Amino acid sequence: MLQEESDISLIIAQIVQKLKGSNLYAQLERQAWASLQRPEIKLESLKEDIKEFFKISGLFPLPSHPAAPPEHLKEPLVYMRKAQGSWEKRILKSLNSMCTELSIPLARKRPVGEQKELLNKWNEMGTDEPDLSLFRPVYAPKDFLEVLINLRNPNYENGDSLSFRTHLGLIQVPLKVKDIPELKECFVELGLNTGQLGIDDSTQVPPELFENEHVRIGQKVLAEQDSAAAQQYIRQGSPTALRAELWALILNISSQPEDILYYEQLKTNVIQHDLLVDSLIYKDVKLTASNDDYYFVFEDYLYQVLLCFSRDTSVLNHFAYNSASPPKSYIRGKLGLEEYAVFYPPNGKILSINFFLSVAPLCFLYHEPSKLYQIFREMYVRFFFRLHSISSHPSGIVSLCLLFETLLQTYLPQLFYHLREIGAQPLRISFKWMVRAFSGYLATDQLLLLWDRILGYNSLEILAVLAAAVFAFRAVNLMEVTSLAAAEAVLADLSTLKVMPLLQIFLFATVT
Amino acid sequence: MSRVSVPCHVKGTVALQVGDVRTSHGRPGVLVIDVTFPSVAPFELQEITFKNYYTAFLSIRVRQHTSMHTPAKWVTCLRDYCLMPDPHSEEGAQEYVSLFKHQSPSMTFPKWLSHPGPCEQPVPLLEGLPDPSRVSSEVQQMWALTEMIRASHTSARIGRFDVDGCYDLNLLSYT
Numbered sequence: 151m152l153q154e155e156s157d158i159s160l161i162i163a164q165i166v167q168k169l170k171g172s173n174l175y176a177q178l179e180r181q182a183w184a185s186l187q188r189p190e191i192k193l194e195s196l197k198e199d200i201k202e203f204f205k206i207s208g209l210f211p212l213p214s215h216p217a218a219p220p221e222h223l224k225e226p227l228v229y230m231r232k233a234q235g236s237w238e239k240r241i242l243k244s245l246n247s248m249c250t251e252l253s254i255p256l257a258r259k260r261p262v263g264e265q266k267e268l269l270n271k272w273n274e275m276g277t278d279e280p281d282l283s284l285f286r287p288v289y290a291p292k293d294f295l296e297v298l299i300n301l302r303n304p305n306y307e308n309g310d311s312l313s314f315r316t317h318l319g320l321i322q323v324p325l326k327v328k329d330i331p332e333l334k335e336c337f338v339e340l341g342l343n344t345g346q347l348g349i350d351d352s353t354q355v356p357p358e359l360f361e362n363e364h365v366r367i368g369q370k371v372l373a374e375q376d377s378a379a380a381q382q383y384i385r386q387g388s389p390t391a392l393r394a395e396l397w398a399l400i401l402n403i404s405s406q407p408e409d410i411l412y413y414e415q416l417k418t419n420v421i422q423h424d425l426l427v428d429s430l431i432y433k434d435v436k437l438t439a440s441n442d443d444y445y446f447v448f449e450d451y452l453y454q455v456l457l458c459f460s461r462d463t464s465v466l467n468h469f470a471y472n473s474a475s476p477p478k479s480y481i482r483g484k485l486g487l488e489e490y491a492v493f494y495p496p497n498g499k500i501l502s503i504n505f506f507l508s509v510a511p512l513c514f515l516y517h518e519p520s521k522l523y524q525i526f527r528e529m530y531v532r533f534f535f536r537l538h539s540i541s542s543h544p545s546g547i548v549s550l551c552l553l554f555e556t557l558l559q560t561y562l563p564q565l566f567y568h569l570r571e572i573g574a575q576p577l578r579i580s581f582k583w584m585v586r587a588f589s590g591y592l593a594t595d596q597l598l599l600l601w602d603r604i605l606g607y608n609s610l611e612i613l614a615v616l617a618a619a620v621f622a623f624r625a626v627n628l629m630e631v632t633s634l635a636a637a638e639a640v641l642a643d644l645s646t647l648k649v650m651p652l653l654q655i656f657l658f659a660t661v662t
Numbered sequence: 663m664s665r666v667s668v669p670c671h672v673k674g675t676v677a678l679q680v681g682d683v684r685t686s687h688g689r690p691g692v693l694v695i696d697v698t699f700p701s702v703a704p705f706e707l708q709e710i711t712f713k714n715y716y717t718a719f720l721s722i723r724v725r726q727h728t729s730m731h732t733p734a735k736w737v738t739c740l741r742d743y744c745l746m747p748d749p750h751s752e753e754g755a756q757e758y759v760s761l762f763k764h765q766s767p768s769m770t771f772p773k774w775l776s777h778p779g780p781c782e783q784p785v786p787l788l789e790g791l792p793d794p795s796r797v798s799s800e801v802q803q804m805w806a807l808t809e810m811i812r813a814s815h816t817s818a819r820i821g822r823f824d825v826d827g828c829y830d831l832n833l834l835s836y837t
Contacts, residue, residue, distance in 0.1 A: 215758035217711050226756050242834045249833055256831040303752070305716050326751035423829050463821030479831045494831055496823030542752055 225473035225541045229303055234473045234540040237297050242477055244288050252284055257425050265421050276449040282433040287503040291585045319555030320577045327553040334657055339385040342658050347387025348599040348650030368392045385606035387599050394515040400605050401528040405521050413520035419461035427495050431456045435506050444594050448513035452506045455523050465497035468531040473541040507589035508534050511597050537585050545610040550584050551577055553614040565625050574637040580617040591644045600649050619656035671698045710761045718749035
């Protein structure tokens with residue numbers, strides 16, 4: 151076989167292995183057998199036809215270049231990889247110094263008595279009141295923002311003189327971001343002539359005009375278990391009654407007995423080993439979630455999901471395409487011996503403050519712990535990890551920040567300039583919204599409508615567009631403020647916002 | 663058909679600039695890289711692979727010796743092949759690139775083409791329908807590879823993070 155052909159065969163074999171055991175695999179196999187019976191399939195050209203289809207359809211990304219090393223797949227730009235490495239080192243140092251100061255090990259096996267106790271109160275960990283005053287979060291979003299602001303491409307020169315090309319925002323790396331015409335093409339289903347949930351299901355609009363038909367189509371999509379159709383459908387929003395099933399269909403989550411067993415195994419791991427990061431999770435949830443109007447009822451779920459998440463080694467797989475790398479440690483007394491090297495925490499992810507905000511909205515949809523867990527994990531390895539790593543990916547946090555700033559500077563230049571002049575760089579306000587995917591800021595029903603679109607478009611760019619749309623909406627008030635604190639106050643409360651009208655107006659109804 | 667890499671000598675870049683290099687201030691946008699092949703045995707070049715570093719467009723010229731009697735001449739194989747769709751942004755800036763040879767039966771020496779795109783037409787079959795037993799054996803080969811992967815020991819779904827039940831850790835490692 152020619153080199154190229156054997157590469158493709160190997161990739162096909164790898165894809166087959168990854169799909170193996172999933173519901174999707176069984177469906178594909180059935181479909182393939184059924185298709186082979188059809189007269190229009192020509193067996194002699196089948197292999198070439200499939201390869202041609204892969205190239206034309208753009209459904210599958212072209213296989214990466216054979217000479218590209220693994221780190222290139224994580225992140226192609228060397229200076230971004232280096233920045234991510236330095237950021238990770240800072241986090242490791244912070245955690246290590248906390249260990250040393252508090253004289254607490256990173257991990258230890260729980261004594262049997264403690265294990266029994268934890269098992270008994272597994273469903274009500276919120277009732278515990280341990281002393282967590284000495285623990286502090288490893289890092290906060292604003293530390294991360296400072297790192298992003300200081301990112302520089304060593305091969306890029308801005309020039310000294312200001313021109314219309316000068317970027318006035320905080321992000322100074324030249325990543326490609328979309329402008330409004332490109333966004334309109336990309337988010338075409340959000341246009342003025344297409345029905346939307348979040349707009350066309352409001353009480354003044356008769357349901358016969360859009361809502362009833364949309365619900366009927368949704369039920370059909372679910373009946374046929376068509377994942378691709380579900381993804382297309384959800385671009386117009388999901389009816390509340392169908393959302394849990396639709397998201398599960400799109401994320402390819404079906405609760406098989408082995409998934410429930412897997413979750414139980416993770417729970418056992420939590421019971422057996424105590425991790426330092428558990429206390430950080432505990433403190434974070436206790437301080438913030440338990441006081442949140444929307445999320446306090448889910449406090450116990452949040453502990454369960456996040457503690458299990460930290461033990462889940464299957465999450466390590468996503469580091470193949472995440473620019474981040476999992477922290478390493480050695481079993482006590484075996485420093486430097488590779489056979490005693492382990493990852494810490496087992497899933498390789500040290501959580502930032504308020505990380506639980508990515509879990510909490512899901513608690514409205516899923517009440518069975520193992521299903522809630524699976525959905526959250528899939529959302530993380532598909533989308534949310536990009537909000538916490540430095541990369542050049544279009545859905546990565548750096549691109550989102552740059553997209554937000556560019557939209558504002560291009561389409562609201564007066565507002566942007568004014569805010570900059572008063573020392574209120576817009577990104578300093580909107581960063582916390584985007585890095586949390588707006589969780590904790592929007593009303594729950596609005597947040598779920600927004601996350602519908604994240605799933606539908608398989609991209610986080612909508613977060614940056616919404617952030618710009620919010621600034622556009624409050625532009626009149628913002629033009630009158632004279633300090634950063636006043637600007638923050640204007641944008642402090644987003645709980646009354648309706649996201650779909652904001653997005654639609656910003657993209658499709660603003661004169662550009 | 664096995665492929666081997668050809669030893670080559672890549673010379674340093676030379677800037678193409680009009681005027682005196684020392685006195686003019688502009689930075690040249692065109693650089694030339696000379697590649698020579700020290701081995702004297704003739705070979706058929708199939709693929710050129712390189713890693714880009716902020717080059718937007720690439721042209722390749724080849725000096726070919728066709729026979730003993732005609733002097734060697736320079737042939738442009740590739741002109742302004744785009745490596746970076748938007749030269750002012752990072753797209754394609756540090757990508758790995760391969761350029762393949764495209765066989766055209768009507769030409770006497772091979773022509774270069776850029777990385778094949780989806781609009782390329784497949785080479786038309788000249789001999790009629792393919793031999794069914796050859797096709798069948800190719801499909802079987804692919805299937806056998808898939809079965810091999812399937813039968814091989816699958817990575818444990820429930821991964822262990824400890825070493826022999828022990829997960830006592832003191833500090834994180836920086837390496």
